[in-house]
Amino acid sequence: MTDLVTEETILGDIMKRPNGAKILGRHKLPCLNCPMAALEMGVLKLGDVARLYGLDLKKLLEELNQEEETDTEH
Numbered sequence: 001m002t003d004l005v006t007e008e009t010i011l012g013d014i015m016k017r018p019n020g021a022k023i024l025g026r027h028k029l030p031c032l033n034c035p036m037a038a039l040e041m042g043v044l045k046l047g048d049v050a051r052l053y054g055l056d057l058k059k060l061l062e063e064l065n066q067e068e069e070t071d072t073e074h
Contacts, residue, residue: 005064007047007057015041019067027060029053 005014014020021032030053031037050057 005046005061007045007050007061009046010042011044011046011049012041014046014064017064017067020064023060023063023067027055027063029055 003009011024014024015032025032029049046060047057049055050060
């Protein structure tokens with residue numbers, strides 16, 4: 001079982017999850033495929049990025065963690 005995603009979770013860890021990139025994309029997180037973003041994925045925290053881009057952190061966390069629960073049930 002994978003740890004729950006929190007606002008302290010590093011983007012690189014979220015991107016390693018089966019649907020992490022898809023969910024971040026649905027929430028309009030910019031630059032997911034940008035070469036510069038790839039360099040920062042290992043240090044950027046989800047909460048910081050959500051605040052920076054005005055994303056709904058609560059909804060994002062719910063969706064990321066709900067997706068994880070669904071994946072572990074199968």
